[in-house]
Amino acid sequence: MVSVSASVSSLWGFSFLLLPTSSITASTIFASKERSIVAAGKKKDKETIETAKLVARDKIPNPNSEIVQPNSLPPLVSALKTSAEQNAASFHFPGHNRGRAAPSSLVELIGLKPFLHDLPELPELDNLFSPEGPILEAQKQAAKLFGSSETWFLVGGTTCGIHAAIMATCSPGEYLILPRSSHISAISAMVLSGAIPKYIIPEYDCHWDIAGGVTLSEVEKAIRELQMEGQKIGAVFVTSPTYHGICSNVTDISKLCHSYGIPVIVDEAHGAHLGFHHKLPSSALQQGADLAVQSTHKVLSSLTQSSMLHMSGNIVDRERICRCLQTLQSTSPSYLLLASLDAARAQLSENPETIFNNAIDLAFETKNLIRNIPGISVLGTPGISSFPLIDPLRLTFGFWQLGLSGFEADEMLYRDHGVISELVGTRSISFSISLGTCRDHIQRLASGIKRISAASLSLQKIKEKVEHCGSSPFTDITMSLNPRESFFASKRKVAIGESLGRICGELICPYPPGIPVMVPGEIITKRALDYLLQVRNKGAIISGASDPLLSSIVICDI
Ligand SMILES: Cc1ncc(COP(=O)(O)O)c(C=O)c1O
DSSP states (O other), rough: OOOOOHHHHHSOOOOSOOOOOOHTTTTOOOEEEEEEEEEETTTOOOOEEEOOOOOOOOOSSOTTSSSSSSSSSOOHHHHHHHHHSSSOOOOOOSTTTTTTOOOOOHHHHHOHHHHHTOOOOOGGOOOOSSSOOOHHHHHHHHHHHTOOOOEEEEHHHHHHHHHHHHHOOOOOTTTEETTTTHHHHHHHHHHOOOEEEEEEEOEEETTEEEOOOOOOHHHHHHHHHHHHHOOEEEEEEEEEEEEOBOOOOOHHHHHHHHHHOOOOEOTTOOOOTTTTSSSSSOOOOTTOOOOEEOOOSSSSSSSOEEEEEEOOSSSOOOOHHHHHHHHHSSOOHHHHHHHHHHHHHHHHHHHTTTTTHHHHHHHHHHHHHHHHHHOOEEETTTTTOOOOBBBBTTEEOOOGTOOHHHHHHHHHHHHHHHHOOOOOSSSSSEEEEETTTHHHHHHHHHHHHHHHHHHHHGGGGGGGOOOOSOOTTTTTTTSSOOHHHHHHOOOOEEEEETTTTTTBOSBBEEETTTSSOOOBBBBOOOOHHHHHHHHHHHTOEESSSSSOOHHHHHHHEE
């Protein structure tokens, strides 16, 4: 049997003949099949037309001449293939017109196939917002594989799924319980929904300078406090695993929340692979979460920006999710992204119990190689105390014993060894192991770290020790305006020295890992300012700030 991954990669493959632009623009795709299409656009009634058996004027190579039978393809991939093969006189968007007017510079880079399959919402391709055909079938197959009652495909990443999940569960004025270390999408979701945050301060490991997960007792405390104040809680939001792979006990958190009738949303951006191997932690849905949003494009193999939102149980109103997704997503979703979700699901479905065998073996092999390198710490041995469960495919190595920051070590790995990491921190670097990781790259990583270790240890005497930051920047938060109020408040820029004690007007977030240090509406503290200046000086990119160099800050002018 032809493997789905092989057929998909050839569908998107970039290895075909490139044509001069002149021949592209003059070409017509040839095909001789019958099909049912909507004449002259999707708004008109369906009618059956016989596609013209045109003289083969087409200079575009038929992209779909592989031996693979359409039936062996995942439903949406198959529909896209069939649609692209039609000999259509196309007057629809996008204006590159199935590659005929594709910009040559991009064609040179990626070939024509992506353009040929970059189709709009033709009837045979179904509609993302009222699916009845291949999208529905693809989403159903994803639901079956991931164990949800319903799955929605997303073209705006997990960011969009988090927005929808929070909007669907929290009405204006209701509370959202969430860790202070949540991804910025959770903060912007509160601007959209009007929800009010009740932050949980996550455990913070100063040694590693990373945040941990959320504990049951912290969730319980937050629920009790809000109930005592008579507040309505829309949802509890948990990030598991974190960017560093740290998993929270979603089972216990879900049981607790359900005893109060509160839905649990899990930001599982980094955990679409969880539950697919006995050495991997269970997925959020397996642990009882109501909504889980996964970046299929991170550890799994779909195209960047494609994600899935999964629902389980009946606490959350599915109609409201549908409305939120329709509000938030483009009316012209990319079928390349959607088909890539279908393809990634199919790739996993082929052998869900064993597909990660090799990746997990490589990850353990890497850890063992690097654990023995002098001066290198390995996260997870031991990790953050309350969170023993770490995704084995996320590797984080600390460099502080060598007197190096994560930024310095990362620069050396990149410059001298061509190794590109996933995430850099003040004291560590994280690496993602996936289905595409190969042994050769593992060896380059290990030998690069070995050389950095040897070089640094020989200089150690003259190097200063890299000091840890001392304490979490997130502990003393005073919210003066909620995220939505502050978003719409008038603003002005002040020099950083004048900002102390003012209401922050922008979301300031060192990236990676995308954890906000200041959220609009919060009083600016000395600790937060010191932390930001420190990470900026160490090389972090300050995202969200209007002045990334942080000489000025936007405040709410009230
Ligand atoms: C923890 C976490 N949640 C959500 C997101 C957003 O995911 P996406 O890039 O798919 O929108 C990210 C992105 O890095 C993330 O790290």
